[in-house]
Amino acid sequence: MFPNQFAYHRPSTLEEAVGLLAADPDAKVLAGGHSLLPAMKLRLAAPGALVDLASIEGLRGISADGAVTIGAMTTYNQLVDSDELRARLPVVAEVAAGVGDPQVRSLGTLGGSLAHNDPAADFTALMLALGADVTAVGSQGERTIPADEFFLDILTTALGPDEILTAVRIPVPAGRVGMAYQKHEHPASGYAVVGIAAVLALGDDGTCRSARVAVTGCAPTATRAAAAEAALVGQALTPETIAAAAQAAPGGLEITGDLYASAEYRSHLVTVVGRRVLEQAAARARG
Amino acid sequence: MADTMAAPAKVAITLTVNGEQRTGQVEPRTLLVHFLREGLGLTGAHVGCDTSQCGSCVVELNGASVKSCTVLAVQADGAEVLTIEGLGRDGAYHPIQEGFWEKHGLQCGYCTPGMIMSAYGLLKRNPDPSEDEIRHALDGNLCRCTGYQNIVRSIQYAAQLMKDGPTAPVATSAD
Structure with missing residues (x-):
């Protein structure tokens, strides 16, 4: 099985990626590809172009101040291996360890999972319970969307057609x-x-x-x-x-x-x- | 409409496969496993389920264990890929291959390249896995002969062989 024909773009900046999405309503964002590519191989999805985020700097990694910020392209295995998460939000690493199989966790990303919004995804529920905020960048600039307002319907989120999910910010609650x-x-x-x-x-x-x-x-x-x-x-x-x-x-x-x-x-x-x-x-x- | 239906131009890709630089011209939709098999003649990675379930297409991509049926060849442009063909050195089997030979870790052999590459990914991260950890590491690999017991034993044998280091015999009587 292979997907429909499409054009492939691998921009090196977020601005370029947003521009490609804004110019082509038939384009889709490619993150880890472990939801999108299987759907394309089954011809359940047939985008005219893919905008691969792999070469954009700054979309991977985990940082913490008062909250923990996780870049959208951070893979499940990076979540599993993160000392920062094990110390401050171990449930995130635990859930990542239970997604798919080792190979899926090598490439599948947190941002990809949330933007895809599979009705049976693990991280959608976890982000709702943690009260996370989603950061998105589009041609109108950057905005923050609370998880409670992000997941709208089956495979549908609050992201606009030219918006890219760039990060998730999770509060680290204090106390018991x-x-x-x-x-x-x-x-x-x-x-x-x-x-x-x-x-x-x-x-x-x-x-x-x-x-x-x-x-x-x-x-x-x-x-x-x-x-x-x-x-x-x-x-x-x-x-x-x-x-x-x-x-x-x-x-x-x-x-x-x-x-x-x-x-x-x-x-x-x-x-x-x-x-x-x-x-x-x-x-x-x-x- | 004819224009929009036309196949997009092929894309030039360059990647390092088993230590050698390789180039190719691929449609963006070409899957990495098809490029390896049909473009480069490396038929070790198999196409089993083609739906990222069975793991017979597992290779290493930039050091990460991946299912090459769920990666586009264009995504691997600039990357380093290791396939089953790149494991052995100088005509000798890799200790994991040795383990599958010694412990009868295969029956029909279809899943074997993927099993071995998943074991390689495991032993790189965890050189001394428990039986339970081995079984969990094979979560993404299916053996329709159901030969899992011997596959686990093969990986245990390989882990021991690799722990014993280069003094252990890694050549085989295969030839």
Whole structure:
């Protein structure tokens, strides 16, 4: 199998890349290529041109001040190997280690995954739970988009046609905070049938001060599980309150069924994976 | 419409494959595995599933283990590529190849080049892997003969051979 014919560009500056996208509405951005190229080989996507970001300086790497900033072209293996992440946001390295297989992690990128917005991607849910901000550059300049406003629908984000995702900025929460991600993965593809990310913060009195819970794999796009969050805030995190929040988690979600799993089964999995991931995040918050 | 349907011009690429500089003219859509096999005659990397599942096309690209069916040849322009053909030296098998020979790590052989290249990527990062780490490192490689037990043993044998260093016999009785 090979893709349709297309023109290939490998610009060396972001301005040049934005210009190429602005000039050709049929052009697509190529990052690690591990979502786009398989789609093109199956002729599910047939762009007229690819704009490869590989030669643009400054899109790779991880830096930290108050927050952690990850360049869009940073690969999963670079996330796995990052001492900075292991020290400050270990959940990011953990999730990266569970994406695809070793070869996919060699080339697949964080920015590519978020811009592609596969409905079963792991990092979309994690970025929602972490409250990350996405930086995008286009012909109108640079803007910051909160993760909550970034993932719009299946394979659709808030990025404009000539905008390029350049970085992700993740706040590093202070105090007693626990972060976790778990998925029930499809045994063949490894994609999440249901994946849930949770970031729980405890107050001085030990009750849940804030909760961000996000679900992937079971709806057109990753989304916050508002019902689970509401059930946790203000509560002591006991096995009972966590079980109740997990039971509430499917509420308000647009859960879909497909060849792999019915909507009913996925809804059940949300409660099971939800309980496990909330237990893990709560244990990590307690320290 | 005729103009837009015309094939884009071929692109000149230059890359270093197994230590030798190679050049070619490729359509942008040419996959790296096809350029290696059909452009350069290096048929060690196999095309199995062609959907980045099976791993029979694994090569090293700038030192990273990749599936060459999911890389465009134009992306490899300027890069260094190592294929199964580049592993052995001076007519001798690489210790990983030696391991697959000694421990019967192949049956039909279709997945073998990819298995060996994935093992190479693993042993570079982790010279002393546990059995569990070996199995996880083969997550992206499928053996339809299901010969995984001996593949794992082959890699354990190779790791030991490489740990013992250059004094260990790496030549084989293959010839």
